[in-house]
Amino acid sequence: MIVGERKPVESILAMLAPHGKVLLAGCGTCVTVCLAGGEKEVGVLAAALRLARQAEGKPLEVVEATIERQCEHEFVEELAAKLAGAEAILSLGCGAGVQTIAERYADLPVYPGLNTSFIGIPVKHGDWAERCAACGDCILDSTGGICPIARCSKSLLNGPCGGSAEGKCEVSEDTDCAWQLIFDRLKAQRRLELLAEVRPPKDWSRHRDGGPRRIVREDAAL
């Protein structure tokens, strides 16, 4: 899932300072699961903003709306019914959600309430970790299902650096060395020969280095 975290309330208050009524939009998909921008978080932020603005002597009217997915136009359309009088939209969706709303409601300022952090998983309740860098050219078949691009601090593709010690990364003792994990997994699977294979350089043009990416499937087009 896409993992994000709410911006500091002070930052959000600064963005909303010129406005007296806003629509606060939550998203029912990834950011609901990572407890950053779902219906519950919309309720918390709405109450917090009301408290803060009341204390400032500049009351803020907050209309709450959480839709299934902010990254699809058919769901974003549902917000239209709640926009009457709103001077701006504050989105608790990921960057894709914010931009979809901004595209549909182009006459209104649309503000991001979250920082979109990474593609990851919950490793335990309240603790999310990055697992995928969306590099566009997956190599998990050769690394035991452990991504060195997302999980190695240096995104190395040829084994651990000299900073790996006792299975931990030199960048942080809390971070496992991805290449240690890969070695251990492949050894347990008796597939260490994969590490001896010579591979061509990775095609980074399929990652961000190639510019904004787009996938077009004519078979799926209406």
Added chain:
Amino acid sequence: MSELTAFLCAGTAAAHRRLGEWARPLGMDVRMVEVPCGGKVEVVQILRALLVSEGVLVAGCPADACRHLTGNVRARARVAYVQGLLPQLRLEPQRVAWAELGPDGAIKLERALGDLAESLSGLGPNRGRVSAR
């Protein structure tokens, strides 16, 4: 006159009922909200209670005595979260308090409410409050 909201877990129900007899003599106007367990009290409920009252008390069971195992831990964590959030809203964190109640719950609850009311009296009115209850 303080106007407080108190969320009480079911384990404190007896104390809550006894409280009704002495809350007024203490000069406190307290709205009691009974919940099945402290773990049912969400952050949004605490914040919404602050929109209509001067302070909020969340009262649950002592450590290791929660009927639902970890409800008290969750409640305490949520109170701490709100206490951390309030300064960002330019409000005083002392407006929200957590109290652990034991077998002598009524006495502790009385004391916790009294402490909260006294703390609030030094702060002045809740500037974030939007309306009277």
